Each structure stands twice: as structure tokens, then as C-alpha cells.
Amino acid sequence: MKVAVLGGGVIGITTAWALAQQGAEVTVIERQAAPAMETSYANAGQVSPGYSTPWAAPGIPLKAMKWLFQRHAPLAIRLDGSWFQMRWMAQMLANCSAPRYAINKERMMRLSEYSRDCLRSWRTQADLHYDECSAGTLQLFRTQAQLDAAQRDVEVLQACGVPFELLDRAGVMRAEPALANASAPFCGGLRLPNDETGDCHQFTTQLAAKAEQLGVRFLYGKTVEHLQHAGQHLEGIRFTDQSNLHADRYVLAAGSYSRNLLLPLGLDIPVYPVKGYSLTLPITNEALAPQSTVLDESYKIAVTRLGDRIRVGGMAELGGFDLRLNPRRRQTLEKVTRELFAGGDLQQAQFWTGLRPMTPDGTPLVGASGIRNLYLNTGHGTLGWTMACGSAQVLADQIMGRQCAISTEGLDMGRYSAHQPDNKSLVSAFG
Template structure:
């Protein structure tokens, strides 16, 4: 079977690898000169099924209001001039009920836990070197109130069978010794020992090389203009004005997936949520974290690579804006100075921004569409690195007519379908035709 994969980020590349492993003849197309050059380039490095939680959660609307008035707030909204931005926000807020939160989190955890297991299996068969560590992750609380609030998360983790440890202030340094040098008082933490860390860019580059060995062809520096259909069948892709005939295609264009599908009347509710990262060269490795530390106050994650510290976080709803804002760099630097003040050379750090393809319910869109042969693997938002291997494998199984290892309930675009004669579901109001 011939399959064209659109997008060579971490999602497209994992999909291509698993498709080739199942015997498909795969071509990956991307506008960049190599794999993982856009959102998968410099993310925060966490492979964290334990934190696989939708943004849309009870209590978020109130928190978001407070953040609007804080200097180092994790969230910013800058009107992008579109009605869609507000419709997407409204759909996100509609998912903040307890019932939807539980449903969305369960879907995300199902995929994320499977994905971590797929990553481990992949690593045992392919020599992948991406500065990974298996030391778990640590959510850090600066205040007693945050520690108390974590009790609710602990109850959810226990219910879902996720291994975890609630740590007192004095226990923090048993796992992250460099926190003894912290410049601010700390209250405690929540450790998830089964989480992993690693550089998503290095992983994707290396997996692309392994995919090439399985016969995958990568076509870089190629702009995908549009998809071509006849009736309800996919028939081709137009790339740099040239038609490529295909009847099987996986769309993995990250934040750019929505505009590509709009021309076909498919309403994919993905919004580009901007984040920032700093990559800091280490000068004193013993003063740096050994794994990931997530500062709950600023929602900033600090991940240890071999000789670098990756510091990532923040969310801006500002459309397809890739400007590097110095105020955001100041927030990332503040967190480093607070927690690991002696670790690295901030003046030599690299500042980066990327657009997370986020759905209003936090769950990615993995599965078929109503067009025969057009498959989606996109909308992974804050957790694309965490969910990449599982999503790629589930979709490759579906394309090849195999039964996926996990239940695919609630993963496909069909979950946004407008139910006949019902106004009870949140809709983005953009869809004119029945989805999927």
C-alpha cells in the first residue's frame, strides 16, 4: 500500500515509521529542510503520561481571569482578529466541567500511557540517542496552598493507577539535589516516577533515519498546497503546484492542519497555542536538575539534557504569530534564577517559540475522516512528544486495516460531529456539513 504522510514533525515521522514497519510504501512531505523543524524542534522535553491532563479543567476559568492581571502569567490572550479564536475559547471553556474533564483526561491518559510503552519498545529495538532519561518528573509547589490542592490530583492519579509520590519540602532534594540551592522557599512536590524525558528534535531526526532504512522517502523543502478529492474519496495532494496521485494520506501538519482541511469542508477545532523555550548551556551540571522539574506557579518545565537545560512553557492565544517576546524570555529566566540559579549561562541561551496544535478538549484527533483514504494525526497540543509513538502506531494500524492495541473511542474527528437536532454539545459553529 502507498501512503503519503503530510508533515515531518514528531507526529508525521512516528506515523511514517510505523506504517513502513507494517509494510506500507511511505512518502513524507514537509516544507522544512529536515524533520522536526517547527513545533517539535525545542519543546520542554517531557514524556509525561502522568501529567496528561486537559487544559480545560474545573477551576481554570477563574485562574485564567487572575492570570490576565499578572506580570509573569502562564496565559496571555491577544486578539488575532478572527471570530474563530473566541469560538475556540468558548468551546474550551465548555469543556471545563467535571464530567468532561474526567472523560477527556481518561482519553488522553489511555493514549499517553500506551505511547510511553511504545517508546520504550521502540528504544529496545532501534538505537535511538536523544539524551533521554527515565528518572520521572517532579511538579514543584512553592506554596502550601498548591500542595493542598495537589491532593485532588493525587486522588485522580490513584484512581487511574498512576504511580506517584507526594513529597514534603525536605524530601525534594532526595530526588533533585540541586534544589538545595534554590533561591526561593519551596513547599513540596508531586513526583511521577514512570515519566521520562528527552530531546524531541533528536528523537525525530534519528527515527527519520531509521524510517529511511525501512524504505520511507522524505521529500523536504516542499510546500503542500491542497488536498484533492472526488466525491468522498481522496485522490491526490498538490505539492508546489504539482499533483501527486494518492488514495491514502495521513495529515499531520500540526497547527496548520485546520486551514488545509477547511477547503474540504472539514472543521478541525485546532488553535495554535504559542509557547516559548530557552535552551541553556550548563556551566555547573551538579547545580542543574537531574530530570524534569515543573514549576507549578509559572507552569514552566525545566528538563535536563546531557549538557543543556531546556526551559519551556507559557501559552499565548495570538494566532499564527511567531514573534519572540522579551517579556516571555524574562519569565523563563526568572524561573531558572529562582530554582537553579547556578546551573547555566543564561546569556548564552537560545530562545525559541512554537505553536502547539491544541483542541478544545485537549485530546488529539487520531483516525479516519468522512473522506475515504484521508486520515488525521494531529491536535496533540501540549503533549505531542508524550503521545507521538502511541498515536503513530494506532493510526498506522488503522490505515493498514489492523486492530489497534488500545480502544480508539473518542479519538477521531467524529467526536465533534453535530448531533442531529441537539444543541447540548459545544460547537465551533464553523461546520456546515456533517463531519467524519
Template structure:
């Protein structure tokens, strides 16, 4: 089949790779001049299936109110009258129950664990390199109440068969020797030995080259203007450089996905969560992390990427604003200097921001839609890198009519439709030519 993939971040490129491997003729369209130049450019670098957790969790509404008055808050809500945001927040609040959290985390871990396996297979098959490390992830707790509160996550990990270790202070230092000088700042940690790290930008660019060698066509600097419909199906993609037709269409445009399908009657509950990162050259390897350390207090990941440290995280609900905020830089700097002071000079860091496409339940939207030839691979939130290979493989299997390796029914758009069915086009209207 001839397939058009909209978006060339890590999700779009992995989708294109697996579709091409399945024998399809694939074209990827992106407004940028190369792969992974938006959300996938400088993310935290962690591939952490076990830490795949929804932001919607019990206690988050109360914590969010407290964070409003903190200088180094992990979540910031910018005041703005936005009906789309208000509706998304209402859906998120409905997911802040213990029962919803358990369901959402379990399915997120399922796709993330599968993705880690797919990435391992891909690495073995292709020999792809991206500053990868397979030395686990350590979540550090500065307060005893944080360590005690990890119980609900541990229950899900145990139920899903994910290996983990609960560590005291000395155990944390043994896993991450760079913490030795600052061990008094932490009380313990939760380590997932099966987690990995890597540079998402390098991975996506290298995989795009490999995909091109399989025959995938990449069209750079092309802006998608609309999806046009006829006879209950997508008939063409209208771009600023003309129309492009295919048998199947894959929407992988992250936070910009909802705007492309709203006129077709599809209401994707995706809202951009603004994240930030610092990329710091390492000056003292003995003081640097060896893998990823999650600072639970600030919701910041500190990751070793070759000769650099990537400090990434935070969530700012500010619409599509991409301005850099010095207060967020200060939070990232505080986290890394608190735990790995002297490993590198934050003043020499590259400061970056990007928009994560977040669903209210935390789970991505992968699979079919009520429009027969339109598929989705979007809404991965802060976990696009973690879930990318598995999402791409799952999508390719679904389009190819192959039975997927994992349960997928609750990962698709159907969960947002009353009755949970995607077999008929609901409210499909033709686009204006």
C-alpha cells in the same frame, strides 16, 4: 498501500515509521528542509504521561482573568478579532467543568501511557538515542494551596493506575538535589517516577534516518497547497512542485491542519498556542536538574537534556505570530534561576518559540475522518512529544486494519460530529484545481 504523510514533525515521522513497519509504501512531505524544524524543534523535552492534563480545567476562566494583570503569567491572550479563535475559546470554556476535565484527562493519560510503552519498545528495538533519561518528573508547588489542589489530578492518576509520590520539601530535594539551595521557595511536590525526558529534535531526526532505511521517501522543501477531492475521496495532494497521489493520506501538520481540510467540510477545532523555550548550556552539574521539574506557578518545565537545560512552557494565544517576546523570556529565566540558579547562564541561552496545535478538550485527533481515505494525527497541543509514539502506532494499526492495543473511539474526529460517526463524507466538496 501507498500512503502520503503531510508533515515531518515528531508526529509525522513516528506515523511514517510505524506505517513503514506495517509494510506500507510511505512518502512524507514537508515544507522545511529537514525533520522537526517547527513545533518539534525545541519543546520542553518532557515525556510526562501522568501530567497529561487539559488546559481546560475548573477554575481556569477565573485564573485567566487574574493572569491578565500578572507580569509572569503562564497564559496570555493577545487581543485580536478572530472568529476561529472565539469559537475555539467558547468550546474550551465548555470543557472547564469537573466532569469534562476528568474525562479529558483520563483519555489523555491513556494515549500518553500507551505512547510511553511504545517508545520504550521502539528504543529497545532500534537502540535509538536522543539524550534520553528515565528518572521521572517532579511537579513542585510554591504554595500550599497548589499542593492541596493537586487532589483532583491524584484521583485520576490513582484511577488509571499511574504510580506517583506526594513529597514534602525534603523529599523534593532528595529527588532533585539541585533544589537544595532554593528549597525554601517550595512547599512540596508530586513525583511521577515512570516519566521520561529526551530531545525531541534529536529523536525525530534519528528516527527519520531509520525510516528512510525502511524505504520511506522524504520530500523536503515541498509546500502543500491543497487536498483535492473526487468521488467522495481525496484524489491527490497539490503542492508547489506538482501533484502527489496515494491510496491513503495522513494529515499531521499540527496547527496548520485545519486550513487544509476546511474546504472539504471538516472543521478541526485546533488553534495554535504559542510556546517558548530557552536552551541553556550547563555550567555547574551539581546545581542542575537530573530530570524534569515542573514549576506549577509558571507552568514551566525545566528539563535536563545531556549537557543542556531546556526551560519550556507558557501559552500565548496570539494566532500564527512567531515573533519572540522578551517578556516571555523573562518568565522562563525567572523560573529556572529561582529553582536552579547558578546551573547555567540564561544570557547564553537559545531563545525559541513554536506553535502547539491545541484542541479545546486537550485530546489529540487520531484516526479516520468522514472522508474514507483521509486520516488525522494532529491536535496534540503541548504533548506531541509525550504522545508521539503511541499516536503513530495507533494510526498505523487503524490504517492497516489491525485492532489497536487501546480504546481509541474517543480519540478521533468522531467526537466532534453530532452522533459521533465518521462513516460518511459530510459536506465534502472538490477542491479547485
């Protein structure tokens, strides 16, 4: 079976690998000259099933209002003039109720836990090395209110059987000794010992090379102009250089750009570009560097150890497809780095931005599209690397007609369709 995978980020490359493993004849199409050059390039480096949490959560609407007026806030909103942005934000608000949060978190965790298991198995099988570390992750609470609010997550972790440790201040310092020198106040943390970290760009690049050895064909520097369809069937791909490509099945894994490619087909997926930033700096003082990932709950910024570097990533800007580097965001990342781990050289830091392809409920869109031979693997938002291998495996199983190892309930576009009881209120609100 010939399968064309559109997009060579972490989602496209893992999909290509999973399909090739099952004997498909795969072609990856990517407009950049190499894999993982867009959003998968310099993310915060967490493979964090335990922290698979939708941003749409109870309390977020109130917090979001406060953040809009704060200097170092994790969220910024600039109206992009589109009806789609308004609709997407309203859908996100509608997912902030406690029952929706529990449903969404369970879906994300189900996929993420499976994904981590796939990652571990592929890492061994393909001998991948990407500054990986299996020392868990730590969510750091600066205030007692944050520690108290963690109870909600603890209940879901317990229900899903995910190991965790709720730590006091001393426990936090045992897990991350350099925090003893932190200038920021903190009162405790939630440690997830089964989480991992690593460099997503290195991982994706290496997996692409291994996939090529398996026979996957890569078309770099090729931009998809549009998808050619006839009714409920996709006939081919038209490139900007006016060439075409035909396959039996197609997988759309074009990250934040997936929606625009689907609109001419009459498919409107709720995937919005949510901009984030990162800094990558060399470690100069080992005693003041993190061991693994520390997620600062106050600023929603993750500080991650990647070999001899520190990656600091976070922030969410809703403002369309804008890739300019905002110096104010850099100041916030630098502030958190200085306050928690002063062991890196900020003068040498590389500043980067990427657009998270995000759904309002946090769960990606993995599965059928509504067009018979076109499949979706997109919308992975804040945790695309965490969910990549599992999403790829689930989709490859579906395409190749195999039984999936996990339930696929709620993972595909079906949850946004009008006949879903869950979403009736959303749909009626937006027509």
C-alpha cells in the same frame, strides 16, 4: 499500500515509522529542509504520561482572569480577529467542568501511557539516543493551595493505576538535590517515577533516518498548497511548485497548519495554534542543575535536563500564527530558571518559539477524518511528543486494518460531531 504523510514533525515521522513497520509504502512531505524544524524542534522535553492533563480544568477560568493582569503569567490572549479563536476559547471553557476534565484526562492518559510503552520499545528496536533520561518528572508546588489541589490529579492517577509519590519539601529535595539551593519557596511536589525526558528534535531526526532505511521516501522542501478531493475521496496533493502526488491513503500531520488545509474540503477541526517559548542553555555548575524535569506549577514552566544542557519551556499565547520572539516571555523563563536551577549560563541561552496544535479538550484527533482515504493525526497540543508514538501506532493499525492495542474511544474527530451527546451543548452554542 501507498500512504502519504503530510508533515515531518514528531507526529508525521512517528506515523511514517509505524506504517513502514507494517509494510506500507510511505512518503513523507515536509516544507522544511529536515524533520522536526517547527513545533517539534525545542519543546520542553517531557515524555510525561503521568502529567497528561488537559489545560481545560476546573478553576482555570478564574485563574485565567487573574493571569491576564500578571507580569509573569503563563497565559496571554491577543484577539486575532477570527471567529474561530472565539469559538475555540469558548469550547475550552466548556471543557473546564469536573466531569469533562475527568473524561479528557483519562483519554490523554490512556494514549500517553501506551505511547511511552511504544517509545521504549522503538528506542530499543531502532537504537535511538536523544539525551534520554528515565528518572521521572516532578511537579513542584510553591503553595499549600497547589499541593491541596493536586488531590484531584491523584484520584485520577489512582484510578488509572499510574504510580506517583506525593512529596513534602524534604522529599522534593531528595528527588532533585539542586533545589536545596533554590531561591524560590516551595512546599512539596508530585513525582511521577515512570515519566521520561529527552530531546524531541534529536529523537525525530534519528527516527526519520531509521525510517529512511526501512524504505520511507522523504520529500523535503515541498509545501502542500491544497488537497485535491472528489466528494468523499481524496485524489491527491497539489504542491506550491505545481507538482502533484497521489497515494492510496493520506495522513494529515501538519500540526497547527492542519486546519487550514482541511477547510476547503468542508472539514473544520478545532485545532488552534497556541504559542509557547523555550530557552536552551549549557550547564556550567552541575550542583545547581536539575536531574530530570521539574514543572513549576505557579508559572507552568518545565525545567528539563537534556544531557549537558537545560531546556526551560512553557507559556501559552493565544494570538494566531505569530512566530515573533517576545522578550517579555524570555524574562519569565529566565526568572524561573534563576529561582530554581542557577547552574546554567543564561548568556548563552537559545530562545525559541513554537505553535502547539491544540484542541479545546487536550486530546488529539487520531483517526478517520470524514473523507474516506484521509486520516488525521494532529491536535497534540501541550504533549505532542508524549503522545506521538502511541498515536502513530494506533493510526497505523487503523489504516492497515489491524486491531489496536488500546481503546480508541474518544480519540478521533467523532467526539466533536453533533450527534455525540457529550458535545451537544458545545455544538448548539456555536451553530
